Amino acid sequence: GFAGENKMSTPARKRLMRDFKRLQQDPPAGISGAPQDNNIMLWNAVIFGPDDTPWDGGTFKLTLQFSEDYPNKPPSVRFVSRMFHPNINRCYTSTKSYLLEVQAPPLDAIVNLGIFVVSKYAVASEKVYADGSICLDILQNQWSPIYDVAAILTSIQSLLCDPNPNSPANSEAARMFSENKREYNRRVREIVEQSWTAD
Amino acid sequence: MDSEEDMLDANDVESLDDDFYSSGDTAVDSDDADADFEFIDNDSDDSQYTALHRHQQNYTILNEEDIRHRQEEDITRIATVLSISKVATSMLLRYYNWSVSKVHDEWFADEEKVRRAVGLLESPVVHFPNAREVTCGICFETYPCDRLHAAACGHRFCNSCWAGYMSIAINDGPGCLMLRCPDPSCGAAVGQDMINELASGEDKKKYSRYFLRSYIEDNRKTKWCAAPGCDYAVNFIVGSESYDVICHCSYSFCWNCTEEAHRPVDCGTVGKWILKNSAESENINWILANSKPCPKCKRPIEKNQGCMHITCTPPCKFEFCWLCLGVWSEHGERTGGFYACNHYEPAKQEGVSRQKALADLQQMQNVNVSNSPLEKLSDKQCQPESQLKFITEAWLQIVECWRVLKWTYAYGYYLPEHEHAKRQFFELHQCAEKELQIYLNAEGPSMDFNEFRTKLAGLTSVTHNYFENLVRALENGLSDVDSNGACGRTASSKSLGGNSKVRGGRGKGSTSKSSGSSRNLDDSGHWSCEHCTFSNVKSASVCQMGWLQHCDPQNTTLNFLTKSLPGTVDQWQGKYKIK
Numbered sequence: 001g002f003a004g005e006n007k008m009s010t011p012a013r014k015r016l017m018r019d020f021k022r023l024q025q026d027p028p029a030g031i032s033g034a035p036q037d038n039n040i041m042l043w044n045a046v047i048f049g050p051d052d053t054p055w056d057g058g059t060f061k062l063t064l065q066f067s068e069d070y071p072n073k074p075p076s077v078r079f080v081s082r083m084f085h086p087n088i089n090r091c092y093t094s095t096k097s098y099l100l101e102v103q104a105p106p107l108d109a110i111v112n113l114g115i116f117v118v119s120k121y122a123v124a125s126e127k128v129y130a131d132g133s134i135c136l137d138i139l140q141n142q143w144s145p146i147y148d149v150a151a152i153l154t155s156i157q158s159l160l161c162d163p164n165p166n167s168p169a170n171s172e173a174a175r176m177f178s179e180n181k182r183e184y185n186r187r188v189r190e191i192v193e194q195s196w197t198a199d
Numbered sequence: 200m201d202s203e204e205d206m207l208d209a210n211d212v213e214s215l216d217d218d219f220y221s222s223g224d225t226a227v228d229s230d231d232a233d234a235d236f237e238f239i240d241n242d243s244d245d246s247q248y249t250a251l252h253r254h255q256q257n258y259t260i261l262n263e264e265d266i267r268h269r270q271e272e273d274i275t276r277i278a279t280v281l282s283i284s285k286v287a288t289s290m291l292l293r294y295y296n297w298s299v300s301k302v303h304d305e306w307f308a309d310e311e312k313v314r315r316a317v318g319l320l321e322s323p324v325v326h327f328p329n330a331r332e333v334t335c336g337i338c339f340e341t342y343p344c345d346r347l348h349a350a351a352c353g354h355r356f357c358n359s360c361w362a363g364y365m366s367i368a369i370n371d372g373p374g375c376l377m378l379r380c381p382d383p384s385c386g387a388a389v390g391q392d393m394i395n396e397l398a399s400g401e402d403k404k405k406y407s408r409y410f411l412r413s414y415i416e417d418n419r420k421t422k423w424c425a426a427p428g429c430d431y432a433v434n435f436i437v438g439s440e441s442y443d444v445i446c447h448c449s450y451s452f453c454w455n456c457t458e459e460a461h462r463p464v465d466c467g468t469v470g471k472w473i474l475k476n477s478a479e480s481e482n483i484n485w486i487l488a489n490s491k492p493c494p495k496c497k498r499p500i501e502k503n504q505g506c507m508h509i510t511c512t513p514p515c516k517f518e519f520c521w522l523c524l525g526v527w528s529e530h531g532e533r534t535g536g537f538y539a540c541n542h543y544e545p546a547k548q549e550g551v552s553r554q555k556a557l558a559d560l561q562q563m564q565n566v567n568v569s570n571s572p573l574e575k576l577s578d579k580q581c582q583p584e585s586q587l588k589f590i591t592e593a594w595l596q597i598v599e600c601w602r603v604l605k606w607t608y609a610y611g612y613y614l615p616e617h618e619h620a621k622r623q624f625f626e627l628h629q630c631a632e633k634e635l636q637i638y639l640n641a642e643g644p645s646m647d648f649n650e651f652r653t654k655l656a657g658l659t660s661v662t663h664n665y666f667e668n669l670v671r672a673l674e675n676g677l678s679d680v681d682s683n684g685a686c687g688r689t690a691s692s693k694s695l696g697g698n699s700k701v702r703g704g705r706g707k708g709s710t711s712k713s714s715g716s717s718r719n720l721d722d723s724g725h726w727s728c729e730h731c732t733f734s735n736v737k738s739a740s741v742c743q744m745g746w747l748q749h750c751d752p753q754n755t756t757l758n759f760l761t762k763s764l765p766g767t768v769d770q771w772q773g774k775y776k777i778k
Contacts, residue, residue: 011338011363018339071337072367144383145337145364 012070016040019149031153033064041066043075043149047157049192054185055160058192062156064149071145077152079132081195084187086163086174087135134159135167257439258454260447261421261432263411270414273299281306286390287319289410293376297418318379318388323353335360337381348397350380352387358397365389365398373409373416425457426450442466460602463670493517494524507540589656593630596659600666626662630655 016035023033033045043064049055061080067073079088138147138155168174176184261269277299278288294317295301305313314321327333332341335357347355356364360381368375378389394406415421415432424431424446431446435454442455443462452459456466458473490499495517500509507521508530518527522540534540634651720726724737 011359015338069367072364138383142383145360145381146383 010068012066012068013040015071016066016149022148023150026150028150028154030157031150033149033153045149045153047153047160050157050161053161054188055192058195060195062153064152071148074139074143074147075152077134077139077156079134082191083132084170084173084191085160086165086168086170086177087159088173089131089133089135089169133169135164135169137164257441258433258435258444260424261415261434263430266411266414266432270297270411273297277302283319286392287388290317290319290377290388290390293413293417297414315386318386320351320387323349323351324385324387325353327353327355337364348393350387350389350393352380352382352385354380354382354385354387356381361393361397362399362402365394366402369394369398369402369405369409373413375406376409376413422454422457424448424450425452425459462603491521491524494519494526589652589659593655593659596663596666600662603666603670626658630658 017040020035020040030048030050031045033043036042036044043066045062045064047060047062049058049060059081060083062077063080064075064077066075083090134156136155136159138144139152163174163177165174165178173184173187176187273292274285274288277292278285280303281288281291283291291302291306291313292299295305313319330344332343333347333355334341335347336354337356337360340357342357347357348361349355364381365375365378368378378394379385380387380389391406391410395403398406415423420437421432421434423429424433426446426448429446429448429450431448433444433446433454435442435444441462442453443451443460444454445451450459453461453466453469456469458466458469461469464472490501492499493511493515496511496515498511498515500511502509502521508527509519509521511517511519519525520527520530520534520540525540530540634655720737726737
């Protein structure tokens with residue numbers, strides 16, 4: 001059983017229990033998932049690469065974070081395994097901000113601060129934060145409370161071989177997919193192999 | 200065309216009526232109308248600013264009651280014509296942004312298409328056999344039949360799942376007005392009738408609120424009054440020339456871009472100007488937060504690593520301690536080494552006191568406005584407040600002048616007419632503020648208060664005329680300006696607000712506007728400017744030292760304005776409400 005049995009009564013938790021039961025009783029092919037030991041709101045899942053595709057043999061790990069608004073709101077889903085796919089973000093963060101020197105100072109700066117050199121400078125700031133998240137419509141604006149964990153995982157699995165060019169989270173992969181399919185497939189096979197060894 | 204006319208909505212009907220009554224056999228002379236208004240105003244206690252009546256009334260102000268009424272009217276009318284329920288009609292109207300004519304056209308062009316798009320199904324998509332117990336499509340529990348509901352499509356969900364679904368949608372915002380069936384393959388609309396049946400009390404109220412707001416926000420002909428906290432809406436007849444509207448709350452704004460009234464500058468320029476200033480202020484905030492000025496050359500420095508010994512970039516090359524901004528040669532082991540500084544603490548205090556000084560200044564600026572000068576004056580001079588309207592009007596004119604001047608800065612050039620208008624404005628301001636103080640601080644009623652009244656009222660009127668001319672000249676694209684005069688638009692648009700020392704007006708500008716200031720030529724044929732005493736040649740119509748120098752050689756005009764007017768424009772506008 002799970003710790004905190006008295007919390008069972010929320011609609012979100014009841015529904016998650018039911019999703020889990022369904023996954024165990026009637027598992028769709030090529031996917032599997034389960035809640036973490038003491039937290040039904042956080043799941044680990046695995047998606048197997050579809051047979052007869054460059055993804056074949058891959059075992060890709062994901063996490064699904066649910067909220068009390070489930071099933072009216074979708075979970076946050078992200079890949080833990082390294083992925084190379086047009087609609088899946090890479091995992092890295094980077095922040096950079098720097099001063100640029102620009103032309104004429106505006107009057108307001110002069111009046112308000114009495115520092116007439118201040119506005120010769122402009123600040124540019126760049127923050128890129130990507131976390132293995134997935135650009136999939138049913139996980140954003142096309143979500144429906146009818147979808148369950150099985151439906152989510154199945155949709156992601158079919159996304160692997162069927163990227164959506166309209167929302168490229170990984171522009172390098174997107175470009176390669178349309179311009180250099182051979183190189184793209186090579187990169188896919190690379191991450192397939194990596195998925196076997198990663199923890 | 201006939202059907203078009205039939206399908207005018209509640210917002211159109213009113214303007215039609217206006218036209219009907221105003222264009223009749225009795226040709227209303229606009230001058231007479233103005234005279235009427237002025238006459239009424241002088242008698243009544245309404246301190247409505249008379250000049251504003253001169254504009255054509257091309258908009259209406261609506262309160263919540265009016266909005267509800269019009270919305271109800273539109274819905275009822277369409278529901279009758281199309282023979283559908285009122286709930287369905289409201290979904291339809293919402294979809295087409297409350298345009299009655301659009302609904303009418305689209306429906307009769309292709310009803311099927313419209314029904315599909317809006318989600319108004321005529322018959323259910325699914326049929327369930329009459330089982331006693333049914334499974335909910337969301338929670339997958341089974342319930343007796345009566346605990347489940349469906350939209351027109353027939354997809355059934357239990358009441359608690361519906362309540363949850365609606366609650367989430369409503370709390371996400373006005374998108375809830377276009378709520379659809381939870382089934383992803385189904386687009387059936389979920390209307391207010393279902394909300395009222397299944398959602399919680401709180402959610403029902405929120406939905407109702409969004410529904411009412413939508414009539415203004417999604418409607419192309421109406422907008423909320425831009426004043427914060429004001430609940431009125433403005434219905435505008437698009438196609439009129441001036442976008443300036445004045446709400447019942449006395450706030451005046453441009454209906455097109457909802458910024459404060461910005462005649463004579465156009466909306467595009469205003470948008471760019473505001474963007475530029477806000478971007479600058481963000482930069483400034485960042486710089487203040489993340490950098491310190493070099494103690495010698497004042498350039499901002501961002502420190503991102505290392506010890507406290509900073510050397511400014513050439514040509515300055517000043518060496519100082521980052522923490523206390525003191526010269527580096529005084530630092531060393533005694534003061535804490537390279538990574539600390541025991542001078543820092545006292546210096547931090549100074550920073551704090553600077554903040555405090557700023558706060559005090561703000562407070563002082565507010566204090567001036569909180570006491571009612573009019574009440575005080577009324578007491579001191581033993582005059583009823585209604586007789587002191589001329590002061591209110593003087594300030595209103597000042598506020599208006601302030602706004603016009605502020606916006607002409609966006610052009611960044613100089614007009615000969617500008618010069619005189621400004622002088623007029625400063626004179627008015629001087630009289631309204633400084634001389635008023637005398638009467639405020641007087642011990643008892645003064646004999647010459649009536650003289651003061653005459654002077655101020657006169658100044659107000661003259662200033663108003665000057666500014667009207669200025670504004671008109673700018674609106675007409677400066678066709679009135681001599682070619683030797685202003686820099687012209689192309690030059691100024693490049694330096695949007697950039698160059699504070701604007702050049703121009705050196706030519707043979709219109710001397711006609713320089714009435715009132717006679718030029719006393721000295722022996723060499725020069726005249727001396729009364730503001731800066733610069734010796735100008737006879738042929739110069741305006742002082743060659745330029746506009747800015749005249750206010751105060753040390754400061755720019757905006758600086759002058761922001762310092763001299765106690766409080767802010769908004770505070771003054773709020774203070775002297777137009778009843």
